Amino acid sequence: MAQKPSIPKGTRDFSPEEVLRRNYIINTLRHNFELFGFQPIETPSFENSSTLMGKYGDEGDRLIFKILNSGDYLNKVSEKTYESKDSNALTSEISEKALRYDLTVPFARYVVQHQNEIEFPFKRYQIQPVWRADRPQKGRFREFFQCDADAVGSDSLLQEVAFVQLYDSVFTDLGLKGTLVKMNNRKILSGLAETIGAADKLIDFTVALDKLDKIGEEGVVKEMLTKGITEEAIERVKPIFNVNGSFAEKLSLLKELLVDSETGKQGIEELEYINTKIEALGLKTVALDLDVTLARGLNYYTGAIFEVSAPEGVKMGSIGGGGRYDDLTGIFGLKNMSGVGISFGLDRIYLVLEELGLFPEQAIKGTRLLFINFGENEALYCLKAVQSLRDAGITAELYPDAAKMKKQMSHADKRNIKFVVLAGTQEMEESVYTLKDMKSGEQQRVSIEGLIEALS
């Protein structure tokens, strides 16, 4: 009967310490989301397959986990399909539901389904797991949390301004200094492609450009040439490969380059608006930069594009990103609903905080005081103190058995419990408790009030 227990590849068990640390990040996100007026929603873990399929491209469709229909599911399969023995064809007849692949499509579905109950503009946040049948590898899991904040029903650029401030507020609260919010705008990328006569090659152009920090200028030029972008065109765009200086200086360069592109100029205007507001309001921790090579999910975004880099020196890709998409809910029949949103990469932020030792001690504090159990009467005496401590909000426990002293002390030690209480007949007679600091070994005799004071 005994099975060697394991979990599916790409999934994780989280230990108490990990859960407490993850919750520390999640609580910081929640607090800031709510402070900025975002309201939480939650959607089901599985959606009707028709809601998800076709929304993420062919590759996405393949990576969606499908749920088998219950009961005698083969009963409903047509003979023709069954005989074809084609997995794809069979799937649609034996599976009607699928696990959430991201939070954006379910959010769009939610907005359309509940449009009559929602007061727009609607700012929502959502922190829930998603599932992808990706090949698991270091840092890539089949189940992971997404933490998204989006605003729909407003095309005001003040939303973008607020998102930069939100990043700033969260990373400040997490004590994470040196993060960089990079911004770009789809209209600038379109303008550049248009200006060099490669408007029809926008995707190829931006995909190549996006690789600048990985493959260098030479590599980018090579890839563009391969894709049929002319040498002359590339020459015109070369200034952006080495653009330096402040946000405003980069904008100046772009203004020269994009002087003939209406779209490009609009992109510049939008970025200028956002940067001016942020400069007037100030940021606490985060730096804002313009990165003209930034593309991310280009097909998706129609305006602003955001990406956050971890502090220099920490080897980690982006720890957040987002952008504006002018037609979020069109796929579900609600047109002209502009949305803009950002997400926070929980797993990566976790690794960065861990690497930099930034988890505060109180984020992972468990039980702080263990009462040693010397037997029936002593246990009851201790339980009364335990109760008073809990009433005062202090986590305390009594060891459940009158086990050997050594075993109980070792239990406290292994669980990193800082204090133990030793209370025997003598203490009971005097209505005191002997409090011992596990680290220093120091002991003192105190009343219940003294215990509360010592641990507060």
Add this chain to the structure above:
Amino acid sequence: MAQKPSIPKGTRDFSPEEVLRRNYIINTLRHNFELFGFQPIETPSFENSSTLMGKYGDEGDRLIFKILNSGDYLNKVSEKTYESKDSNALTSEISEKALRYDLTVPFARYVVQHQNEIEFPFKRYQIQPVWRADRPQKGRFREFFQCDADAVGSDSLLQEVAFVQLYDSVFTDLGLKGTLVKMNNRKILSGLAETIGAADKLIDFTVALDKLDKIGEEGVVKEMLTKGITEEAIERVKPIFNVNGSFAEKLSLLKELLVDSETGKQGIEELEYINTKIEALGLKTVALDLDVTLARGLNYYTGAIFEVSAPEGVKMGSIGGGGRYDDLTGIFGLKNMSGVGISFGLDRIYLVLEELGLFPEQAIKGTRLLFINFGENEALYCLKAVQSLRDAGITAELYPDAAKMKKQMSHADKRNIKFVVLAGTQEMEESVYTLKDMKSGEQQRVSIEGLIEALS
């Protein structure tokens, strides 16, 4: 392309107000679990099918949601199985993973898998969704949260005492008065069956007894007779149908009845121990009672059985329950690991708090202050105040567009935002903000500090 969006039956979208209220309950649980020394763990949403199948009986197996293998899954199916066109047989060849059905089996799996990292006794809590392919009906969902606290690796009855205190602490914090924690013990049920010579009919006996409050004494007697329990035996057990009085008085009656059963006497002793400790320590809100008809998942529990009833007058089944099971991890090969645990019914507690109007206002408070947007300059002026308010922990927003005043006021109204700020040229000149109470209509001109003070 447009689809009418919907969600699978038995699942739910949660609106902002619902999420905030659910989180209020969950945070109260978390806080108390941690106060009592329980540590959080999280396990994957899906487990290997072999971990779950066969653990919940045939009916359970049917209700487990299976996940279809990815890719060309039919490739691995044997010809023989495929030809049989038998759903059950095919499932095991096209599905290797299944969604979590409860939190207990994954916890047992976790304990065995991580036994070398865990310091025992191990007290864990876990708050995560589970999925069941049950027929959806009022109050029964296909996706719902379980909130469990369990202690493994200790057979001390002080664990049971702590669980009664934990129920008391949680319901006190939730402001829910009048809940009743009913206790029983499997050994008492065994003792009764033994005493009346129906030890071989323990399940039939307890299943019938468990229905006392639904079908009455007559119904129970009838069912017992049907199951082959003799009239004489039933006569001997009849006193327990109408047992009244205090916990201790009920124990006295049982002592008489079970005088010849060693098992029964042990059950009495255990309950007496727990009751004595609880009487010495006192409870704040919860009442503790002995309910000799309480059976719950009898096959599962080996000692204490808990169940919590909502306050009288609220029509709701149990809002929590649990018990002791002497061999939690045996199914995964780790023997003699006693466990005892309780769970809280999140959905039902939600309904009870809602019915009794017990959700505190601050549990659902969203944005408290909306700045009306009169245009570019005014917006920036307001954003500076918004930032100061957020720094002070006050949720404030600026309406993103300079829309018509009426529209903006209506937005504040629909979102139940209590205050708006009106700040035009005059306010800017004087460095003040006009704060308006949406309910009373009262207005006052205040500085940023004044805003913070008014909203603190």
